[in-house]
Amino acid sequence: MTATTRKIAWEAMEEQVERPPLTPGQLAWRRFRRHKMAMVGVGLLVAIILYVTLGPLIYSEDYANRTDLSVRLAPPSAAHPFGTDGTGRDILARTIYGGQISVLIGVLAVGVALTVGTLVGALSGYYGGAIDAVLMRFTEAMLNIPRLFLLILLAKFLGGKIPTFKTLGRTFSGSVVVIIGVIGMTSWMYLARIVRANFLSIKEQEFVTAARAIGSRDRTIILEHILPNSIAPIVVAATLGVAGAIISEAYVSFLGMGVQPPTATWGNMLDQAYSHLSTEPWMWFFPGILIVLTVLAINFVGDGLRDALDPRALAQSE
Amino acid sequence: MTRYVVRRLLQAIPQLFIISVVLFVLANTMGDPLASFGGRRRIRSEDRARLRRRLGLDKPVMVQYVIWLVGNDWMQVDVDGDGVADQRGTRRGVLRGDFGTSFMEGRPVLEIIRERLGNTLLLMLTAEAVILIFSLAIGMYSALRQYSVLDYVFTTFSFVGYSMPIFWLALLLMYLFAVNFKRWGLPHFPTVGMYDLAKGKTVGQVLWHMALPVATISIMSIANYSRFVRSQMLEVINQDYIRTAHAKGLPKRMVVLEHALKNASLPLVTLVGLDLPLLVSGAVVTESIFAWPGMGRLFWDAAKDTDVPVLMGILLIISTLVVIFQIITDVAYTYLDPRIRYD
Numbered sequence: 001m002t003a004t005t006r007k008i009a010w011e012a013m014e015e016q017v018e019r020p021p022l023t024p025g026q027l028a029w030r031r032f033r034r035h036k037m038a039m040v041g042v043g044l045l046v047a048i049i050l051y052v053t054l055g056p057l058i059y060s061e062d063y064a065n066r067t068d069l070s071v072r073l074a075p076p077s078a079a080h081p082f083g084t085d086g087t088g089r090d091i092l093a094r095t096i097y098g099g100q101i102s103v104l105i106g107v108l109a110v111g112v113a114l115t116v117g118t119l120v121g122a123l124s125g126y127y128g129g130a131i132d133a134v135l136m137r138f139t140e141a142m143l144n145i146p147r148l149f150l151l152i153l154l155a156k157f158l159g160g161k162i163p164t165f166k167t168l169g170r171t172f173s174g175s176v177v178v179i180i181g182v183i184g185m186t187s188w189m190y191l192a193r194i195v196r197a198n199f200l201s202i203k204e205q206e207f208v209t210a211a212r213a214i215g216s217r218d219r220t221i222i223l224e225h226i227l228p229n230s231i232a233p234i235v236v237a238a239t240l241g242v243a244g245a246i247i248s249e250a251y252v253s254f255l256g257m258g259v260q261p262p263t264a265t266w267g268n269m270l271d272q273a274y275s276h277l278s279t280e281p282w283m284w285f286f287p288g289i290l291i292v293l294t295v296l297a298i299n300f301v302g303d304g305l306r307d308a309l310d311p312r313a314l315a316q317s318e
Numbered sequence: 319m320t321r322y323v324v325r326r327l328l329q330a331i332p333q334l335f336i337i338s339v340v341l342f343v344l345a346n347t348m349g350d351p352l353a354s355f356g357g358r359r360r361i362r363s364e365d366r367a368r369l370r371r372r373l374g375l376d377k378p379v380m381v382q383y384v385i386w387l388v389g390n391d392w393m394q395v396d397v398d399g400d401g402v403a404d405q406r407g408t409r410r411g412v413l414r415g416d417f418g419t420s421f422m423e424g425r426p427v428l429e430i431i432r433e434r435l436g437n438t439l440l441l442m443l444t445a446e447a448v449i450l451i452f453s454l455a456i457g458m459y460s461a462l463r464q465y466s467v468l469d470y471v472f473t474t475f476s477f478v479g480y481s482m483p484i485f486w487l488a489l490l491l492m493y494l495f496a497v498n499f500k501r502w503g504l505p506h507f508p509t510v511g512m513y514d515l516a517k518g519k520t521v522g523q524v525l526w527h528m529a530l531p532v533a534t535i536s537i538m539s540i541a542n543y544s545r546f547v548r549s550q551m552l553e554v555i556n557q558d559y560i561r562t563a564h565a566k567g568l569p570k571r572m573v574v575l576e577h578a579l580k581n582a583s584l585p586l587v588t589l590v591g592l593d594l595p596l597l598v599s600g601a602v603v604t605e606s607i608f609a610w611p612g613m614g615r616l617f618w619d620a621a622k623d624t625d626v627p628v629l630m631g632i633l634l635i636i637s638t639l640v641v642i643f644q645i646i647t648d649v650a651y652t653y654l655d656p657r658i659r660y661d
Binding site: 037137138140141142143144145146147148149150152153154156157243247250251254255270273274277278281284288291292295296299300 | 332333334336337340341344345347348477478480481482483484485486489490492493497595596598599602603606607617618621624629633636637640641644
């Protein structure tokens with residue numbers, strides 16, 4: 001061992017002695033911070049959240065929904081930076097309010113998927129046997145139906161069954177709830193499989209046996225012992241799921257079965273896109289690019305989270 | 319091996335049963351198939367009742383499912399609505415190859431699907447070939463020239479490509495290569511259909527019309543798979559047997575193509591097999607946008623009209639293909655990688 005390496009080794013030891021050991025959370029945060037793409041993603045995401053939250057200070061929702069036929073299909077200008085749509089509504093203002101709904105749909109749909117997926121996965125992985133067989137066959141069956149088919153069928157099935165309602169000082173079309181449910185119900189399957197796999201391996205560990213030995217109920221073991229230990233892959237899958245849900249909203253809306261106007265979403269701003277493809281490109285370009293940027297940012301963050309929370313996966317992929 | 323295949327095939331039966339029940343219930347309750355009957359004319363309520371009876375829509379969903387599955391030619395059917403069964407049914411059920419008749423067109427579902435199936439397969443198989451060639455080439459290049467400028471370009475491209483809704487990508491491609499190329503006087507791609515009606519259905523015409531739809535379907539998968547190939551390749555080229563191959567003096571080309579690529583591309587087989595449903599979804603959107611006369615577009619039209627027999631026909635055929643394709647994937651994998659054994 002040369003003098004320099006000895007010195008470096010000594011300094012490393014010194015560092016260890018001086019600082020208290022880092023908690024797993026701190027370690028994960030450190031790995032996450034070093035992940036360049038993840039930091040770019042966080043920056044982009046913050047920018048988009050500011051865009052949809054601070055935007056309303058400049059444009060009111062009434063303005064976003066106001067039609068003015070004298071300026072319909074106007075190209076981008078000083079008065080309307082993103083141009084106007086077929087009924088003269090300002091596209092910039094609509095992307096702000098549409099963004100709120102799109103992001104909301106993304107997050108809540110993942111909430112639905114998380115609830116269903118975790119429940120199915122946990123029951124299946126913990127109890128095994130007949131419950132596992134039935135639930136997993138059902139999960140596989142759902143996975144084998146191309147997702148868009150399910151989205152279209154469910155959207156048509158539930159469409160128009162929930163009336164318009166008011167909350168948080170805004171009026172929401174009932175179709176917002178329908179879309180959240182539809183996307184949630186078609187995206188829980190991967191989560192269920194991940195949770196199940198985690199439960200299968202964790203339930204064999206000693207601390208679970210110990211918990212069972214002191215008489216903990218199944219409910220306690222599932223919720224307080226196993227679930228917190230499998231939270232990392234769930235967080236990663238849920239993050240990436242938000243990106244998927246935002247894209248799904250766009251698909252359903254593009255096919256004309258999404259959120260109904262006047263409530264704007266990035267997706268339903270695109271549903272007239274096809275007929276304005278060549279003559280009014282601003283109508284589909286701006287909502288689309290916002291979807292791409294948001295999804296890109298979330299994917300970056302999700303990637304960073306995976307590397308930060310699961311160092312073993314990182315070691316395998318490098 | 320034979321036992322494994324038989325077991326998988328037997329497992330596929332309950333799976334397809336679950337799929338068909340879920341889809342049938344959804345398809346039959348999602349709307350009123352009679353809503354678009356008769357165009358603008360109002361249908362009298364007794365006609366409506368007669369139509370419902372003739373189409374078998376007056377029965378509970380589960381009874382309809384049984385009839386759809388095994389037919390009704392073994393039982394007496396009430397034709398005139400007086401509550402007395404008076405005649406044998408004519409449907410033979412899906413299990414005996416009768417997919418019913420389209421509500422809208424009045425033709426057998428299988429006949430309608432057969433006309434479209436070829437067009438979809440043409441699109442999908444071409445796309446699959448393009449996907450494999452490009453993702454292998456890009457992934458291999460990125461791995462061998464890790465951290466080079468092009469590697470970064472491909473990485474960026476793959477992240478962006480993966481984040482795009484497929485229909486938006488289609489619009490972008492159309493806008494650039496069809497609309498603007500035309501404006502600039504360059505040779506431009508067509509945006510709709512399979513061939514120019516004036517020029518007829520020639521191989522050249524179909525290929526020319528296929529370019530944009532195939533690109534649309536492929537780009538997202540290429541973005542995804544090329545990353546996968548890259549990481550697999552990086553893992554393989556650092557292994558001992560590759561160093562041995564180099565050490566014994568094999569030309570680099572040989573080492574990469576013969577030794578590394580083979581092992582690195584194996585897991586891709588599973589990925590391609592599992593992603594088939596995703597590709598099908600992409601095809602639905604792409605066919606709708608580019609007016610490609612395939613099954614995806616047929617599905618979309620049938621969904622709008624609530625044409626249940628056609629919907630169920632397409633869904634069942636696609637689901638069966640997906641399930642069978644997965645079994646083939648798993649079996650193919652054991653041939654490609656003898657280390658894997660299913661017992």
